[in-house]
Amino acid sequence: MTATVALFLVWVQMSAVAGTSLNLTQTSPQAFFGLSLQFKCALTTAGTSGALFFQRNTYVKCSVKRSDCTQYTSDTHSQTQYTCGCGRQSDGNYVYILNATSLHDDVEGNWRCEYRAFSNTINVTLTDSEGPTQIRLDKTEPQPKEGGSVNLTCSANCLPDCRYSWTKGGQDMTSRTRGSRGQVLALKGLVGDDSxxxxxxxxxPSSNKASDISAFLLVQTGPKRKDGASFTPTLRTSKGQTARLEATFTGDPRPELTWWKIEEGALTPVNNGAGETVRQDTPGRVGGSLTAVLEVKVETDDDMGMYCVSAENILDTTFVYIDLQGEGQQPMGAVCGQAEKGLPTFEIGVSVGLGSMFAIGIVVAVVFYIKYQTMKRELESPYASTSRRPSGMDSNHYQELPSPKMWRKQLQDGGYTLPVGDHLEVFSTKVDMRPVEGKVIATNAATNPVYEHISLYDDGTFPRQNSNCSTSSS
Structure with missing residues (x-):
């Protein structure tokens, strides 16, 4: 009877789990001391009852309640920390996950994923870490230019993969790295200070062993006068004294410095020992910069004037001027080459430009005025041009006629009578003629035939159609 009951219970259990399968996998092929490891257990079965167990050897390290995927139990006494849960896949089956972090020796052994009568076992061992060894640093550009970009890439032999950090002069550069491990340092918009x-x-990360490597990055920059360095654009001195001219530059590669003197609008190199004048060119690096010093012993007026120092490298050339003047003398206001902002050459150019524009404006105004007067004259005297005379007009009688608006007044002032009516006609002979002493006035005086072609309306305009003008005599 007892044997029969036992066989029945086994049959019931097998029937309940028919079609069930388990598959336990280790997501990372290797496990390292101090790091983490994940197990996945894929379960294929009907229903969501019971619990699934993760066991190491014979000890349950974590269990999951299948009905809601919550963690049921966990081993809190191990040095390795465990958490577990599950998630449903698209095919309707569940995947149960065990996360083991801060791995210690207690993680090693046979791991089993178990649900009821089914289980799947894998073996876990810790792998010894190696490295870092053979560390190296590479640059995409050996000597990048100002305004450009460069990537610094660090690599080393590590097991497991190393993590990388960057510093420049003790300053952390992590914010400018790329990648999950910070292996690449990306520098963009380079300036001189990036050198x-x-x-x-x-x-x-497993053994905490570290190795470092350093490399110098030179950002090529054109020469510039260093801000904040001692510089006086105008020096006052007197005869018998020695003036010290000084200018400080930055730039990489190191610029070549040359002193010049502006004489008769041209640059003349300053030679040491010229006459009795003492000049000394002393370049020297000061905090990553280069200082040019010229000492001038002033003995004559020729020793004063405009001096210029040029700084040149493979990228650019910069000029800086210093005006050496006597006491009470006004500055020359001259510069050389690419002088600095606000130099008088620019002001002279602006003045010349404004003067030229003013002269051009006067010429344009005169031409416009002449054109305007010509147009006004043609409008006021429409027959002043022979090309606009009415057809049939005798050129011998050509004369400049007033505008229609002035017609009535001029005729009346000349003694002509204009009858009042809808249609005004111009009469070609005068009336109310008075004798003049010493002259005989003919009553049938000849008239200008041009008037025979003109008639006016009351508003002083010409008729739209030609009309024959009649003449009458008094």
């Missing part, structure tokens, strides 16, 4: 020593540190 310097960059240090890459590779750290093995």
């Amino acid at each position: 310097g020593n960059y240090t890459c540190t590779a750290v093995n």
